[in-house]
Amino acid sequence: MNIYTNIREQLNAVLADLGAEGALPADLDTKNVAIEPPRDSSHGDIALNAALVLSKQARMKPRDIAGLLAEKLEALAFVSAVDVAGPGFINMTLSPSYWQAIVRHVIADGTSFGDSETGAGEKVNVEYVSANPTGPMHVGHVRGAVFGDALANLLTKAGFDVSKEYYINDAGNQIDILAESVYLRYREAHGEVIEIPEGLYPGAYLKEAAQTLMERHGDRFMKASKEEWLPVMRLEGTELMMDLIRSDLAALGVEHDVFFSEKTLHSSGRIADAIAVLRERGYIYEGVLEPPKGKKPEDWEAREQTLFKAEQFGDDVDRPIQKSNGDYTYFAADIAYHYDKYIRGFKKMINVWGADHGGYIKRMEAAINAMADDGSLDVRLCQLVKLFRDGEPVKMSKRAGTFITLREVVDEVGKDVTRFIMLTRKNDAPLDFDYAKVLEQSKDNPVFYVQYAHARVNSLQKKAVASHGDLDLAGADVGSLTHEAEIGLMKQMAAWPRMVESAATAHEPHRIAFYLYDLASSFHSYYNLGNSNPELRLVLEADKEKTLSRMALARSVATVIASGLYVLGVTPVEEM
Structure with a gap:
């Protein structure tokens, strides 16, 4: 149940009645009418600007329209008061019964409460991580992996048909470097003393890949020419690195639907196809670029190239x-890759990139706009994560040597903590990750505070069952839930469907983490009321009915928290 959708339906019904009565013109267009919570909660629960928006269409003064609407709205059973303010704003206060019904809806729907049809089944491609297959995932990849995965989950809950995709950069020079690095380790595995030249990958993780290749091929390549071993080391080295990457991502709870190989763009002729589309539209020409602005590179020379009219877009x-x-340039391959997405049916594309790729956004957006009139690309940049331990920077990895691996972070603090903390800041804001603080059991640690609320409800329910036997929460008398804190919790839960829609529309899954923290905080405050007033405890051994109604409220809170945690890819804990 989305209260704002429900209010819009009621408003449209009221307008239809007024149209039938001749008090207002029929068929007024309400698409631009805003239905929002008022900025000042003392003004009520719902604010409408309908009278101002419809004034021009109706050719009436906003205050006159507001008066007509207010009279009809106030007659609705679930409305306790309607006020007209200023030039014609309408503020509505909803009755407690309206909020109490939210508890029943949540219990009936379970964690599907908040599911939306906003996306209407539209296909969306979310591409994220897409790290070069040259080694294990490092901490710099964690944030993009979590953000992309949570965004995909959020869009799915909002009704979109989402495909999670990983682009394998397996056609560039870095793959040749990987092949040579693996081959050196392969020789080392056979007992040869080696030195890693500058420019190759020195990580100890390649020893594992080399051991696997030695077990597969024995000493077959020890005396082979480069022409013989390079293709094998390139292909199998990439496959082994992708196995490593998949394993790292799985530890973080990230699974992609599609792994797309860049090599296939070259072998299938897809690059030529994409360029042909742009050429047919008149956006490709042969020309000479101006020298780079600022200091001209010494090796720069004017030469004719095949160019895309990116500046036009x-x-x-x-x-x-x-x-x-x-x-072809790397950019040509990227154009072809997005063209391939488009012809697979994805008009809506979302890419999650590291902050260092910001300069690449304009050209990619230009390409999409040039080759697909109805296509769209939204690039989300993830800023760096700084690791600390008790306030001191963490600088070195035991395994990779030069960076902290994703697996090291997950192994130390766990998947759920890692994912939640990565979503406690907007993606384009820097984030500090302190190993000690993220495991702290306090209100200052959001993941603990939210998980504790869910676990606390489970503990209370066990206590209630011990006192009163099995509880039929669906049959609870929610009408007895009238305390200010109880109504407040219901209002927060009622906002969950709208939160899903707004966060999905904005492509901002961090909003879900903020919402969950606020809801958990309100629940803990509600629970603590019983410390000073025993009559407000959630479990009352002498009163089964009150216990039942309060546990229905508590369980609905836990259900909404679980629903939000699933969006974030975090498992709700049963006990702590």
Whole structure:
């Protein structure tokens, strides 16, 4: 149940009645009418600007329209008061019974409460992580992985048809470097003393890959030419690194629906297809770029290239897509990849990138706009994560040597803590991750505070069952829940469906983490009322009916918390 959708339906019914009566014109367009919580809660529960929006259409003064609407709205059974303010704003106060019904809805719906049809089944491609397959995931990938996964979950809950995708960069020079690095470790596995030249990957994780290759091939490549071993090391080394990456992501609770290989763009001719589309539309030409602004590189020379008219679509300059030697640029492959997404039916595309890729956004948006009139791309940048231990920076990995791996973080604090904390800041804001603080059992640690609320409800329910036997929460008398704190909790839960829709529309899953913390905080405050007033305790051994109604409220809170945690990819804990 979305209260704002429900109020809109009631408003439309009232307008239809007034139209039938001749008090207002029929068929007024209400799509621009805002139905919001008032900025000042003392003004009521719902604020409507309908009278102001409809004034021009109706050719009436806003105050006159507001008066007509107020009279009809106040007659609704679930409305306790309606006030007209200022030039024609309408403030509504809803009756306690309206809020109490939320408890029944949550108990009936379970964690599906808040599911929305906003997305209407629209296909959305969310591409995230897409790290080069040259080693294990590092902490810099964690935030993008969690953000992308939570965003995909959120969009799914909001009614979109979501595909989670990983783009494997397996066609670039970095794969040749990986192959040579693996081959050196392969020789090392056979007992040869090696030195890792500058420019190759030195990580000890490659020893595991080399051991696997030695078990597969024995000493077959020890005396082989580079032409023989390079293709094998390139292919199998990449596969082994992707196995490692999949394993790391699984530890974080991240699973993709599609792993798309860049190599297939080259082998399938998809790059040429995408360029042909742009050429047919007149956006490809042969030309010479101006030298870079500022200090000109010593090796820069004017040469004719195949260029895309990116500047025509908002980019800073036109962009090369084919070099003078005929090779396609990385940008050409990226264009082809997004063209492939588009012809797979994804008009709506979301990419999650690291903050260092910000300069690439304009050209990619330009390409989408040029080749797909109804396509859209939203790029979300994730800022860096700084690791601390008791306030001191963490600088070195035992396994990778030069960076902290994703697995090291997850192994130390757990998947759920890692995921929740990564979503306690907006994606484009820096985030500090202190190992000690994220495991702290206090109100200052949001993941603990939210999980504790869920576990506390389970503990209370066990206590209630011990006192009164099995509880039929669906049959509880929620009409007895009239305390200010109880009504407040109901109002917060009623906001959950709208939170799902607004966070999904904004592509901001961190809003869910904030919402859950606020709801958990309100529940803990409600529970603590019983410390000073025993009559307000949730479990009363001498009063089964009050216990039943309060446990229905508590269980509905836990259900909404669980619903939100599932969006974040966090498992609700049963006990702590």
